[in-house]
Amino acid sequence: LxxxxxxxxxxxxxxxxxxxxxxxxxxxxxxxxxxxxxxxxxxxxxxxxxxxxxxxxxxxxxxxLYTCWTTPLDSDPGIIWSRLSKPVRNKIRKSHRLGVRIRFAQRREEMLEYYRLHLRTRTKKHGMPTQPQQYFLDLWDTFAASGNLQLLLADHEGITIAGSVLITSGTTARFLYGASDERYLELAPNDLLTWQAITWCCSNGLQTLVHGRTARVNKGLMQFNRNWATIEKPLxxxxxxxxxxxxxTSEDSLKYHLLTSCWKRLPLQVAGPLGGYFYKHLG
Missing domain, CATH: 3.30.1370 (Ribosomal Protein S8; Chain: A, domain 1)
Structure with a gap:
């Protein structure tokens, strides 16, 4: 294609x-x-x-077009906490106060919970094809048993509202994917998820957390990453x-907006299987 x-x-x-x-x-x-x-x-x-x-x-x-982000870690999570921006610390406290709780997935089936969030986020927020469901199950099957993959899920009143996929190699951890239900963003689940990932990394002797790339025109995500005591580098x-x-293709280009606007209109039950077909052409 x-x-x-x-x-x-x-x-x-x-x-x-x-x-x-x-x-x-x-x-x-x-x-x-x-x-x-x-x-x-x-x-x-x-x-x-x-x-x-x-x-x-x-x-x-x-x-x-892109910037990459890393957070240098410390064995004491309190050191990292002191480096976070005040708004982020407030959101983390708020999220916990409002009843959001983070769990580390223990079962393969929990990856399907994450996939449903991922499909919704990729389709309705970003307007992009989604990796096949089997891909996420394969990630679990390949890396979970060794502890190199951690799936963090945020729950509120019995509903899974956000999730992050974290993978480790040596002394480095990397956020592979993140997704959330936009109806619950006022609960700041992504902030609590990120903080729990950082504390887990610190407790397990990891030295660097890689947040991945961000399109420079995506001002909201650029600011979100800056709040996490990150080192910003051009990519x-x-x-x-x-x-x-x-x-x-720049995210503020007409071509990009046309493609993503069309994809956002797809029903999730159509976007899932169709995304599995198209995604292999996006590498």
Whole structure:
């Protein structure tokens, strides 16, 4: 659907260029360009983030639509608490006071609870196709038993109103996905979820929490991430021979608004199966 192209790495926000020195990096890039030419693809997309070698090359075009965020952690969650913005601390207290409670999923079936929230959020809020339900079950089956995947769910009066999927590797944790029922956002479940994830990471010896990428035009999400004692870094992508593809489409463009507006109109029972088909073309 999106035409032939090469991406490093598909379905990821960030994939660094792995090379010991500049000469090795340039050799690797030369081979990637040759492969793109041999395959006759429309474009080659490298999601490396800031990279001096790529920046100096004239055959690659740089696109700066995204920012990435990390929170340095501490063994004492109180240290992190003191760094949070006052509005965030107030929302965390408010959420707990209003009866929102966080649980860590213990059963595979609980991933289906998260999927229902994820489908609603992706469809009705973002207007984007959703990963297949089986994908989330596969995530659970692959990583939950080892403890490398944590599913946090926020409940209020017996209703699951928000959730986050957290995955760990070494001393780093990463928010993979987050979703919430917009009817309960006044209860600030996302703030309490994020704080519980941070305290869990601190208690388990993790050193860095990666919040993922944010489109720079998304002012609301940009501000939300800034409130969490984060380090903000630009996340440029590089393209050969020119900037192209869905990841290079700005969220404030007419094309983006047309596509997302159409998808938001779909009933959830249609958007789910249809999203599973379309999502594989969005990598």
């Amino acid at each position: 999106t035409g032939p192209h090469l991406v490093a790495l598909p379905f990821s926000d960030h994939c660094s260029l792995l090379a010991e020195d500049d000469d090795s990096a340039n050799n690797l890039l030369d081979q990637a360009v040759r492969l793109a030419q041999q395959k006759c693809v429309r474009y080659l997309e490298l999601r490396t983030g800031a990279n001096d070698v790529l920046k100096k090359r004239t055959d690659f075009a740089e696109n700066n 440029p992508y590089f393209y050969y021979p020119c900037v192209a593809g869905l990841a290079s």
